Amino acid sequence: MTVQATERAGFVHQWEQWHAEHERAVGDPHGFLAVTSLRWLTAEPTRFPDAPGEWSSTAAGVTVELADGEELTVHGTAVRGWHDFGIIAERASVLAGAGDAVVEVAKRGGHDILRPRHPDHPLRVGYTTTPAHAPDPRWAVSGRFLPFESPRAVTVGAAVEGLQHVYDAPGQVEFELAGRTHRLTVFNGARPGSFHLLFTDATSGVTTYQANRSLSIAEPDDRGAVVIDFNRATNLPCAYTDLATCPLPPAENRLPVAVEAGEKIPYERTGGR
Incomplete structure (x- = not known):
């Protein structure tokens, strides 16, 4: 096995472990x-x-x-x-x-x-699993964090009509994808220094849930470098149930390219298995 093949196998194995844990959380008895x-x-x-x-x-x-x-x-x-x-x-x-x-x-x-x-x-x-694209290292994109001078309060819509959410945005992440440079606004993540990214792309409403997908980004290194791994893009609760109040992405977080990575439309929304 070549070094490249070994690295890819390791990447896939790590994704499979992460995704199995994510699936367990989705199916939690009180989730x-x-x-x-x-x-x-x-x-x-x-x-x-x-x-x-x-x-x-x-x-x-x-x-x-x-x-x-x-x-x-x-x-x-x-x-x-x-x-x-x-x-x-x-x-x-x-x-x-x-x-x-x-x-x-x-x-x-x-x-x-x-x-x-x-x-x-x-x-x-009745939950079994959520369909997802096969993991591919090319969707783990290198980027950099561009902090705002001070955090900005950003108001976004919600899955429930008339509801709004307000989040503190510490900055944006910049990266290249499909030959273009993109900047997306990030919110503070669950762990100190990490980020939470909400986005849509050209697959939204086609093969992925139309309203939003979510992605966690680890804290940047001392030079501001980050990895945006779209393989780990997940659905929010509103993709499965109408009893959710999920936030929608900021307007600038609507990518014009097709991100064929991460979770797809849940079977619960398509009636399929």
Whole structure:
């Protein structure tokens, strides 16, 4: 085996390990495929069929009134009767156990929401895998991070009509693809110094989900160099379910070229297997 073939085999093996872990997360018993409803809380106490208690939201935060025999587990502690979740931060979530289910209390786009998650939900039970392009090293593109003088607040749309998200953008990544130079805005990632990229491309709505795809980028080196590995482009929850509030990419993150890498349209949206 040549050195080039050995390196490619190693690249494919690393992708396969990463993708297997990603698939396990998608099919988690309390993952987004288990969400049975999306509830927009108001000041009027309201009971929902897939979650215990009467729920309400005011400027003081989210509260629930549990009836006799009802119980939630919050941060490992059983709660009964009235419980105050307080003010939920934007994009934060509190997961409250309810038997085999979990009730997500969250804030998205300035609105308090409730999303019960039931492991026996048919969407989760029926999930097998997400189709994806075969990994190819040519889609792991070298680029560089171009920081803004100071982070910029960027407002983007959402999968839910009328909802908006605001993210802090530390800068852009610049790279060459299909003979052209591109610059895409990135948001702060899950790990300090890393980035989160939302984008569409010429395959969006054809072979990949039309609204968005997501990509994590590791922190740049001391010269600002980054690797944008489109093989690891994944779908957001809205690609699978209408009960998601996913952000849409900034306008400048719409690539005019076809990125034939990463995850494709889920079977759940095409009716196929």
